Amino acid sequence: MGKNAIVGQSGGPTSVINSSLAGVFQACCKRGAEKVYGMCNGVAGLLEERVVDLNQVLPGSLEVELLKRTPSSFLGSCRYKLPDAAQDEAVYQKLFAILKKLDIGWFFYIGGNDSMDTICKLADYGKAIGSDIRFMGVPKTIDNDLMVTDHTPGFGSAAKYIGVVMKELVRDATVYGTKYVTIVEIMGRNAGWLTASAALARAEDCEGVDMICLPEVPFGVENFIAKVEKMQKEHPSIVIAVSEGVKLADGRYVCELADDARFVDAFGHKNLTGTARYLANQVARNLDTKTRSIELSTLQRCAAHMTSRTDITEAYQVGGAAAKAAFEGHTGEMIALKRLSNDPYQCTTEPHDVHEVANFEKKVPLEWLNDSHTDMRQAFLDYARPLVQAELTPVFIDGLPRHIYMK
């Protein structure tokens, strides 16, 4: 009797992370895994032995199709950080005992930076104790901030969603022809890939956004207001895309200038919010204009009704490629996307040592910004445009997209 595979999802959800789950699941079945288990709430749930038998939960191809169209992490997620094995071996012993009990041969973890840290530590520990379990990372993050890979599954759909709603917001904001500053806050703590995607809105049929503020560029509030004032002399409605993570030159987040409470998660990340609101208030206080702040909030990571088919397909492919690599004996690696060409867009997958990925962040190259750091150059558009192409139509039942979930 063959061994079993197990797969988990970790970190912030995306609208296509379940397509990677579908890819891992179907490839493991085809390659002869006896069973494919799903970890409930990632490694945190695995430590409590909360697993499901995916062959039972996903009995047929219709369920798998719905899975690809369901946002958020079907298996649940966690933000659990493994300790260093040198300092706390007990948790590793416990995990490997559970994996042995489940007769696991292949272990997959779908996630971002922190999840790749988990794969890194488990693979290293596995090697150290002579385990033959294969550990593979499957990249996922709307933030697009993973090293080695050309881009991350999840980014294309979030970028498409942002492009779509920015176009709609630009149309909405011009309607009265009066002075109006709309500031839209977009996710991305340290890397501005998503905020940069607001540049996709500009086209024959749309003026586009008037300013883009990335976290890679030090932010000055007075300078910002001066730019808005200048732009508003040209046309009354100004639409600005601002990253939740913009920081002053002294390192403080702009949103920290406001009064709201702050939270810090298990990884020490600050919960950033309120940047747009703070800036809109500052503009309203200093300039004679109406303002509105809009936070795209979690909508940008769960809008499964508006995904990029390119992204969904690649999310599925990295899952399948991870299974292939694991079954061929690879371990301690992440599947990266490798772009072969922009036009026509061609992309393939290749495994990379997860040490090259874990705990690094890939930022937007400053040379892709214009001289005043307020707009994206053609190089960024050439990079991003292929990733938002085509759609995957939801299955509409009774007027709403159909999902699948575990009760």
Next chain:
Amino acid sequence: MGKNAIVGQSGGPTSVINSSLAGVFQACCKRGAEKVYGMCNGVAGLLEERVVDLNQVLPGSLEVELLKRTPSSFLGSCRYKLPDAAQDEAVYQKLFAILKKLDIGWFFYIGGNDSMDTICKLADYGKAIGSDIRFMGVPKTIDNDLMVTDHTPGFGSAAKYIGVVMKELVRDATVYGTKYVTIVEIMGRNAGWLTASAALARAEDCEGVDMICLPEVPFGVENFIAKVEKMQKEHPSIVIAVSEGVKLADGRYVCELADDARFVDAFGHKNLTGTARYLANQVARNLDTKTRSIELSTLQRCAAHMTSRTDITEAYQVGGAAAKAAFEGHTGEMIALKRLSNDPYQCTTEPHDVHEVANFEKKVPLEWLNDSHTDMRQAFLDYARPLVQAELTPVFIDGLPRHIYMK
């Protein structure tokens, strides 16, 4: 030589208001209007003689198809309130002089309550001076608060959008399996139709939202927190839809309890925002749970990428029916939607005296709420479900929906 028609858009935009414009335009052309003018920024723009020749701006059927798929008001909008003719006749004399100069025979105004007030006043003045110009109102508002009509074009698409994103947000919010309260703020100053539409999210594949707070029901902050605490004992992730317009028993808006600045528009409406944020902060202060507030903001009125085909079609029909009625000699009326049956859903149009509409608000019947006023009964779902059926696929170019706009 025949007379000309003129059409304007007024008040807050919707994602289907341009479908009504298309309906008026095409019906006027077919019925023999010499020219069809568009008012730029409604009556406010007309007073400055800012008009466009729609036959030039929309030369072919492809432009009209794009128009139906373009959110916001193609002609621009205004919030201009006509004075009483008895008190200020000069503005009427000026308007009728401009209409005479343009050789107008038929005048159409697409909008909500305030716009019907405009039609009412113009038709009354026209009758008083013996003008033969026909004035017709075309209903539009996401708020669904117009009298006489079964529902308003714009509501179905906004309701569908809200149903879709609530399903997605429910999936997203359950992902960590931890205590989490998500409060989503939805438009609707005095009428809770849109907030009620969050009830559409519940289905075989979705738990639905846990609480719905309409402006029709007096709101108590302590009671709200107690309910959240109780619900969270059953399951950790709570998703709540709250109207921006919820008020305390003493009449104060909940958002007024927060510190942000308030604005008042030309109609005396307060600019309501911050209700969800205030409530999320109150919950976080009183209960041991993470919270998140999300404002759907203008996204819910401009999401042309997720419209109801039923709504788009009806928006087009009321435009056409207004033209038909005007050409048949009606004036001072608004085209209402008249539902013939729920299942199968059938709906027709009929003109109504605009005096029955202007300056009234239709609210959600309290008998459509459950006993504790926290959820909608089947009667509401039977009413709303037909209005969100089917989709109109955007024309995607380069990965994003194509719009049409006047430069």
